[in-house]
Structure formats: structure tokens, C-alpha cells
Amino acid sequence: MNIKSISVAILILLAAWAGYEKLLTDQPAQTPRNWLRVPALPVIQDAIVQMSPRFNEASKAPMMEQLCALARGEVKQEQVNAFLKQQGIDAQTVPRQGSPFSLLVNGDQPGQATACAAYLATSVLSAVNVAEFMRPVVAPAANGQPEKSSLQIDNALLTSALSIKLALARANADVFALIAVELQHKPGLTLTQYREQAGQLFARLAPTYLQRIKEQLPPANTQYTLLQMDDSRFLFRSSVGSVFEFGRNGLVLRQGGILWYGKGRLMGQEYPLQVEYFPAAVKPLLASAVSPLTTLIP
Known part of the structure; x- marks a missing residue:
């Protein structure tokens, strides 16, 4: 191969490398190798489930009914205090922070709205309680058989x-x-x-x-x-x-x-x-060891 042929080959190689570099710079930055695409829905659900107030199951529904009524401005504090008294809870002894009952007595309206919204959003993500739309029906005693009670859809x-x-x-x-x-x-x-x-x-x-x-x-x-x-x-x-x-x-x-x-x-x-x-430590484990230039030289 003469000098002229070698010069032409070098020019072709340099032109090819310049085009490759331009291709790299024209493309958007690559996503880091340690990132993954995750649907947002389960992430949001997890966050909101954790925000729902923690009452025991027996008292959860009535307590949340009162809390949501407070959040919507449908009841006054005196009414909630009277409700708590019926449940054996003295509103004056409930701490303003740190207790599941705190939001029922501390007047924190943004906190009440957040707790109510989280409870309602979470409630529809739980198994359906059929008792919500059932009513007891009692069959009268007959033929020596005692009366029977059952649930029926209302x-x-x-x-x-x-x-x-x-x-x-x-x-x-x-x-x-x-x-x-x-x-x-x-x-x-x-x-x-x-x-x-x-x-x-x-x-x-x-x-x-x-x-x-x-x-x-x-x-x-x-x-x-x-x-x-x-x-x-x-x-x-x-x-x-x-x-x-x-x-x-x-x-x-x-x-x-x-x-x-x-x-x-x-x-x-x-x-x-x-x-x-x-973690970022996985990136070098995934990186290719082949230099881009080696793919241009036979």
C-alpha cells in the first residue's frame, strides 16, 4: 500500500470517528445503569396506606366518621368531645400529638383532612365488608323450631x-x-x-x-x-x-x-x-469493557 492509499484510509477513519462522536453528542444523556422504570401506582398506594390513622378495628369506623366530619366542618369540637365521652375517653386527657385520638381534639384541620382522605383512599383498597349493605332478618319460631336470624341484602x-x-x-x-x-x-x-x-x-x-x-x-x-x-x-x-x-x-x-x-x-x-x-456501585459491574473505537478498526 502506497502513502496516498494510507492517507486516504486514515482520513476515512477520522471522518468515521468524527461522525460517531457527533452521534454520541446529538443523543440525549443515557439513563444511569442502576435506574429502573417502576409504575407509580404501587409507590403512591404504599405511601397513602401508611398515612391512614391506626385505630383498632372495633372503633375505627365510628372514630373516622367523627374525624372526617371534623375535616369537612360538619360537626363542632364540643360534639366530638361528647362522642368521645360516650366511648369512655376524656378529651381533656388526650395528648395533642402522638395518640391516634390526637386529631380528634387538637384542632389541626390540615391534619384532619389528610387523615380522612388517606382513610377513605385506603378503604377502597381493602376487602369489601358486606355488612355495609346487609341487614339482619329474623325468621319467627315455627313448628317447634326457635327463631332464626340471618343477614339479607338491603x-x-x-x-x-x-x-x-x-x-x-x-x-x-x-x-x-x-x-x-x-x-x-x-x-x-x-x-x-x-x-x-x-x-x-x-x-x-x-x-x-x-x-x-x-x-x-x-x-x-x-x-x-x-x-x-x-x-x-x-x-x-x-x-x-x-x-x-x-x-x-x-x-x-x-x-x-x-x-x-x-x-x-x-x-x-x-x-x-x-x-x-x-446503588451506584452496580454501574461498573454492568459497563461494557469494549471501547467504541475498536468497533471501527478491523
């Missing part, structure tokens, strides 16, 4: 319960999606940091969430069809195009055939977060 209670569950599921989808979009603007956080951010955002949006429940209540003339109700699955559909299911996959809501909530999706979208899922 249609009015059922309609009310299903309407509320649908409103809660829709409000969850709306507000959780809003939080998910905000979290996407902060790539590279750890899962713990994303949960903290989700909790802080939900606390700020608690009044919005409570209002959203009212706005998402189906029309009064909505019809409901209960499709399945057993230990493994609770399923119903509505005349407004909703299908509500709670089972092994948790809450799944479909609206107009679109997956509106559940299976990692919100309002039909997954909203992935760029999570620093592994």
Missing part, C-alpha cells in the same frame, strides 16, 4: 355503598394520576424518596381529594348489578359504564372498557418513574 344500602365505592375509586384514579405526573418530573429518586414525595403531595391535595369524591359520585338514577360476592372476589357494574372489582389483584376499575385503576395503571396509563433502584 337494596337501598347496597346502592349507597356501591355509589360511594365507585366515587372513591374514581377519586383515587384522578388524584393519584396527578401525583404520578408530578413525581415523573423528579427522576432518579429512590423508592423511599418517591414514597415520601407522594405522601407530601397527597397531604397537600387532601382537600382536593375530599372534594373530588363528591364530584365523582354517580348520578342518583345510576343502576348497579352485583355480579359476584364471595371471599375471593367482589364485582359489580354500573349503568354509567363502570366495572368495579376487588380480588386477588386488589382494586381494578374499568371505565368505558379502559383500565382506569389497577394493575399498575391510572386512567389507562402506567406513569413509570425513573427510580434509582440499585
Whole structure:
């Protein structure tokens, strides 16, 4: 090979390398190797479940009814104090912080709204308590047999319960999606940091969430069809195009055939977060040992 041929080969190689460098600089920065894409929904759910007040099961429903009434401004403190007295609790002895009952007596309205919103958002993510829409029926004694009591579906209670569950599921989808979009603007956080951010955002949006429940209540003339109700699955559909299911996959809501909530999706979208899922120490373990220049030279 003469000098001219060698010069041409070098020029071609340099031109190729310059083009490769330009290709690298024109492309957006690569995502760090220790980051993974994680759906936002389970991250947000985990954060809000942790925010729900901790009462024992026997007193949880009545206590939260009072707390939510305080958050909405529907009762006065004197009424709540009287309720607590009926439960054997002296409001004057309840500490203003640190007790499950503190929010019932300390006048912290933002805290009350956050606790109420977290409780309601979490309630629709739990197994359905069929006692909500059942009433006891007593069969009179006959033919020497003692009277028998059983539970029977009350249609009015059922309609009310299903309407509320649908409103809660829709409000969850709306507000959780809003939080998910905000979290996407902060790539590279750890899962713990994303949960903290989700909790802080939900606390700020608690009044919005409570209002959203009212706005998402189906029309009064909505019809409901209960499709399945057993230990493994609770399923119903509505005349407004909703299908509500709670089972092994948790809450799944479909609206107009679109997956509106559940299976990692919100309002039909997954909203992935760029999570620093592994420590930075794993990056050199994944890096290629081959230099880009070696791929250009035979």
C-alpha cells in the first residue's frame, strides 16, 4: 500500500470517528445503569396506606366518621368531645400529638383532612365488608323450631355503598394520576424518596381529594348489578359504564372498557418513574469493557 492509499484510509477513519462522536453528542444523556422504570401506582398506594390513622378495628369506623366530619366542618369540637365521652375517653386527657385520638381534639384541620382522605383512599383498597349493605332478618319460631336470624341484602344500602365505592375509586384514579405526573418530573429518586414525595403531595391535595369524591359520585338514577360476592372476589357494574372489582389483584376499575385503576395503571396509563433502584456501585459491574473505537478498526 502506497502513502496516498494510507492517507486516504486514515482520513476515512477520522471522518468515521468524527461522525460517531457527533452521534454520541446529538443523543440525549443515557439513563444511569442502576435506574429502573417502576409504575407509580404501587409507590403512591404504599405511601397513602401508611398515612391512614391506626385505630383498632372495633372503633375505627365510628372514630373516622367523627374525624372526617371534623375535616369537612360538619360537626363542632364540643360534639366530638361528647362522642368521645360516650366511648369512655376524656378529651381533656388526650395528648395533642402522638395518640391516634390526637386529631380528634387538637384542632389541626390540615391534619384532619389528610387523615380522612388517606382513610377513605385506603378503604377502597381493602376487602369489601358486606355488612355495609346487609341487614339482619329474623325468621319467627315455627313448628317447634326457635327463631332464626340471618343477614339479607338491603337494596337501598347496597346502592349507597356501591355509589360511594365507585366515587372513591374514581377519586383515587384522578388524584393519584396527578401525583404520578408530578413525581415523573423528579427522576432518579429512590423508592423511599418517591414514597415520601407522594405522601407530601397527597397531604397537600387532601382537600382536593375530599372534594373530588363528591364530584365523582354517580348520578342518583345510576343502576348497579352485583355480579359476584364471595371471599375471593367482589364485582359489580354500573349503568354509567363502570366495572368495579376487588380480588386477588386488589382494586381494578374499568371505565368505558379502559383500565382506569389497577394493575399498575391510572386512567389507562402506567406513569413509570425513573427510580434509582440499585446503588451506584452496580454501574461498573454492568459497563461494557469494549471501547467504541475498536468497533471501527478491523
